[in-house]
Amino acid sequence: MNDFNEIEKFLDSGIKESLSVNTRDDFSDKVMLEIKMIQEFERQDKKTGNLFNAMMAGVFTVIIMSGVILAYLLGISGGSESSESFLSPVNEFFDALGYKLSGIFGFAPSGEVFMYIFLAAAAAGVYALIDRLVIKRGYN
Amino acid sequence: MTEVKPEILERIRKGETALFREIVDTYRNMALSLTMKILKNREEAEDALQESFIKLFRALVSNGFESRAKFSTYFYTIVYNTAVDYYRKYYSRAFNVTSIEVHEAYYNDGDELTRDFEPMIDRSVYGEDSLSTEKNLDIAEVQRIIRGYINTIPQQYSVILNMFFINELSHEEISTILKLPLGTVKNRIFRAKEKLKEILFREFNKEELLEYIKV
Numbered sequence: 318m319n320d321f322n323e324i325e326k327f328l329d330s331g332i333k334e335s336l337s338v339n340t341r342d343d344f345s346d347k348v349m350l351e352i353k354m355i356q357e358f359e360r361q362d363k364k365t366g367n368l369f370n371a372m373m374a375g376v377f378t379v380i381i382m383s384g385v386i387l388a389y390l391l392g393i394s395g396g397s398e399s400s401e402s403f404l405s406p407v408n409e410f411f412d413a414l415g416y417k418l419s420g421i422f423g424f425a426p427s428g429e430v431f432m433y434i435f436l437a438a439a440a441a442g443v444y445a446l447i448d449r450l451v452i453k454r455g456y457n
Numbered sequence: 458m459t460e461v462k463p464e465i466l467e468r469i470r471k472g473e474t475a476l477f478r479e480i481v482d483t484y485r486n487m488a489l490s491l492t493m494k495i496l497k498n499r500e501e502a503e504d505a506l507q508e509s510f511i512k513l514f515r516a517l518v519s520n521g522f523e524s525r526a527k528f529s530t531y532f533y534t535i536v537y538n539t540a541v542d543y544y545r546k547y548y549s550r551a552f553n554v555t556s557i558e559v560h561e562a563y564y565n566d567g568d569e570l571t572r573d574f575e576p577m578i579d580r581s582v583y584g585e586d587s588l589s590t591e592k593n594l595d596i597a598e599v600q601r602i603i604r605g606y607i608n609t610i611p612q613q614y615s616v617i618l619n620m621f622f623i624n625e626l627s628h629e630e631i632s633t634i635l636k637l638p639l640g641t642v643k644n645r646i647f648r649a650k651e652k653l654k655e656i657l658f659r660e661f662n663k664e665e666l667l668e669y670i671k672v
Contacts, residue, residue, distance in 0.1 A: 320667055327670040328650055331600065333622045335607035336615075340489045340503060345481045348510045352474060355511065 370449065377442035384435035459483055459625065461528050469517050477517075481510055488536045490623045494615045495540040495552060505543040509536040530630045533620065537634055554613055554635050596669055602660060606653055614649045621646055 411431065418424075461480055469476050488509065492502040512535050516522045522531055544552040607615065620631045628646075632639045657666060 323667065323670045324654065325650075328603075328653055329622065331603040332607055332618060332650070332653070334600070335604040336490055336494075336619050336623050338486065338490050338493050338499075340485045340506070344485055344503065344507075345478055348481050348507055349475075349478050351507065351511060352477065352514055355515075356474065 370446075373442075373446055373449070377439065377446055380435070380442055381439045384432065384439050387435060388432050459487070459529070463524050466517060466522070466524065466528065469514075470520065474514075477510075477514055480513070484532060485510075487623050487625075488533070491533065491536055491616070491619050492540040492543075494612060494619045495537075495544055496547070498547075501543055501547060502540070505540045506536065508543075509539040512539065527630075529624070530626065530634065533624050533626060533630075534634050537616075552612075554616055555637065599657065599661065599666070599669075602656065603653065606656060610649060614645050617642055617645045618649055 414431075461483065465476055465479060469480075485506065489502055489506050492505045492509075493499065496502045496505060509532075513522075513532055516531075516535070522528070541552045607618070610618075617631055617635070620626045620634070621628070626634070628639055628642050631637070632642045635642070
């Protein structure tokens with residue numbers, strides 16, 4: 318090997334040696350511990366997220382069911398006189414609500430309007446749920 | 458060249474977290490050397506490196522790393538960018554690897570390489586008469602000079618030298634990570650070595666040095 322190559326080799330090893338540093342002995346332990354903690358936090362977050370989703374689903378199910386029941390009750394109230402006694406509290410409630418609203422807005426919405434409002438709320442709830450479960454998850 | 462086997466990466470991706478330690482153990486010293494060149498402080502350098510490993514882990518488990526890419530290039534890109542972010546946070550200014558500031562009126566090309574190194578010699582850090590060609594070659598002194606030179610050259614050089622010699626990245630990979638022209642990368646490595654050669658031959662007898670090297 319000629320002088321030039323010898324010098325190059327010597328310089329390279331000298332530079333390497335000068336640049337080298339070592340981490341503390343417990344460095345790997347610290348990294349692995351942090352990873353373990355991150356995973357644990359993520360597991361907890363997932364659990365909380367699932368619980369929240371279940372609660373949201375429960376709330377929206379109640380809203381939807383209420384809407385369906387209300388629609389059913391309003392539907393049969395128009396066709397059958399025998400159910401009037403059963404429906405009277407519902408009708409009275411809407412009458413009272415309509416009276417209050419007419420005082421505020423100058424008109425009284427019918428039971429159907431309330432049903433549409435319920436359906437709109439249910440649709441918004443379902444959208445919010447889908448958004449949380451499907452769309453946003455897709456971005457992560 | 459140290460490269461992690463794709464099977465290891467795949468197993469980590471599938472949930473064998475403990476295997477990640479293998480990667481940490483393999484790369485920690487080489488990567489710390491890089492963060493040290495940027496941050497110049499062990500605490501900050503280790504913090505930046507720890508965060509780099511966490512980022513790498515997250516990327517592996519979330520399929521952020523494509524197995525077609527070269528692992529070491531991907532990893533050192535994370536390490537470099539994280540260290541640069543830390544630098545910006547601690548020093549409240551951007552890390553400049555591109556240009557070298559020159560203020561001296563009598564600046565000669567290459568002076569920036571020994572700007573902080575020459576005063577060390579003047580202050581007789583290496584001993585009053587240690588740097589004499591008359592004196593017998595003391596190899597410990599040679600090594601101290603190389604170390605002193607490497608530790609005082611501007612970061613624009615030391616980061617590249619580190620990537621080349623310690624991280625074992627190619628010129629092209631360094632150029633990609635630092636977003637510097639390939640020619641600049643090659644030129645800085647060449648100039649840094651030439652200047653070191655010049656210093657050693659100025660301070661020591663060339664024949665003696667060569668004789669020692671050959672042994």
